Amino acid sequence: MKQQSDDAAAINDQPAWLQSYIESPEKQKALYKKTLLIVVLSQIFGGAGLAAGITVGALLARDMLGTDTVAGLPTALFTLGSAGAALVVGRLSQRYGRRAGLASGFLTGGIGAIGVIFAAVTNNIYLLFASLLIYGAGSATNLQARYAGTDLANEKQRATAISIAMVSTTFGAVAGPNLVEAMGEFALSVGVPALSGPFILAAAAYIIAGLVLLFFLRPDPFVVARAIALAERNASKAKDYIEETYSTDRRGIGVAALIMVLSQLVMVAIMTMTPVHMGHHGHGLSAVGMVIGFHIGAMYLPSLLTGVLVDKIGRKTMAIASGVTLLISGVVASIAPGESMLWITLALILLGLGWNFGLISGTALLVDATNPVNRAKMQGSIDVMVALSGATGGMLSGMVVANSSFAFLSLAGGILSLILIPFVIWANRK
Template structure:
């Protein structure tokens, strides 16, 4: 009985030695930075497919089960509410045990939730459907938080680009997911599963694979190494504790970054959620819906490499203002383009995704700038809880607004809400951020 304990102790010592070997070696740090990005990119490809496939048909399954449009936005609200709780768990788990544990577990739980959705569709059980969507939200939260893993070892002038690399990887899976809706629907039908549940079969497989990639290959853990490097720097440079002034400045940056991401999330989720239902009312088929959502999600992630460079070069605040202007344009076009015009809907949803991209990368860079490795993952998780709750609110309200008024009203309201980003930026500049 003594030998296993001795082996465990030796393994822990080896792990500590391995981590400490990165502290004084910039070359090894750079190698780990590149390796981390490669693992994150691979996981994000699968994660994007898992997220996009489910988002595409969630509202349609609810519409089919409930027989009404009024609550069509509820599935998005439920899984984003689930993602809020998961974001807190993933953030705190990552802070305590490392990114590998937090992110790997989050994706695996999301995969289990997707399996539950498929079972709910088979048995036509609305309660199981919503309970499973709540768990499925863990995948969405993890997909979002994975973007932070690449920033742990990035310099201050690389952070936005590190976020963008992680996000652009999501594009490959995110575009493929919605465009496989028809294929997965036919596959589901061939095995006796309702066609609308087909995309969730893809989501389950994609999330489980993403979790396994992170759990197996995100070694050494980048956040643990970043903590050791920060601790060493503190000792060798005799850094003092942050002054109250610097702490206030950092807290303001966190508030501004969070506000930017929350506003863009509300607008994006609200309009995106009701677009498939709106298209159905104007005679567009499931393949057309998949095309529109695929292009929308591509616009959310594909421009990231360029956006990251722009955020690092021109500043976080200028790109936040660009986000507000782009989302306003998306709302105006969605409101006034004819419902029968597939081209008009595609452009509106592409602008919606692009505006969200500008806001998320600029806001994320602000959060990373303002946090220390010792508290970074925990703070990031808390901010992502707010983002998820914003998405849940947007999902619930979107169906109600459309039921009581119209899709055009929803789109206009979203566009003008995005303009609040401008006073946020003005306020932040007034505080000398």
């Protein structure tokens, strides 16, 4: 009763500008389109910032520590940092809106990238580790930005809205790894180590992404969506309507979380050790950058098609496709000759594609299973689990390869992804 009275009071106290959105479907549609445009702009820069740590983080740690055993530690650290940031960004978004949460996350990630640069210059491993944790905020925000487009989307638009946000990341994420060599030369020209060059790009990209959201994501789509939901709840006297609209599907949330967690775990583990594996077989930075660029392109570029497929043929069908694609990727990576750019690239493309299927289908399931009143908070909590799974994959990958081989890691990851299938089938049962 208290919650209902609080909601009613909140509705009555809405400012005039917000009330105008509640009453006008046309304004809601216009804001939905504007939100997608702003998210696209921010994600282009956010993708470039994300790519730096993926491409050279492991190589930077290996050079500073002199061993491959902890080469997966940078990925583990910035994904661990992204776990904490996902929780904070989700809570900020729930309380103050997407603008506050996403802008804060990207700006924090930019500060972390600056810290990595100083760590490389001073050869301070402790500063490197601390900065990578902070840098992880950008990764968490880059993922959470996909939710902003769904705030004002209907059920048949949700996966497509997610895919538009993700595909825009491609432009920066693919360009970032392919600028590794150029940024390395730029870094040397200004007197800093070559491997810190991509983090110069990351700092600028994350800060620009944060400023784009801070200044242009107005009105805030989540604030408007929440106000609309509360108004509909207050206006409806039908108990079944309220229960359907504001119920929480715990089974759906659990399956959505499992899909995203396993996809992230397998993808990060194999991806993290690929640059090190290539280095052992004589491939240079430009070759590593190209392979990672193709991988990141496969993570994001197919999103428009994936979003349509998720909306048309179903979330759970595409989740099963994710498990199968990740398995094939693991098998290809395990048998690929280390000297063959073609086979390594193919394995990483399939790895990115399987992750793409899993993330979009899992995200759509999560949005379906929550309601506007608790959605942002729940999204942040699930993204914490996703980030922790990535941290686990990154941390364990170096140890697994050091004690066995890259082939064993890849095959084990592919087999692990098959766990998705029985859980998805179970969730589909009434």
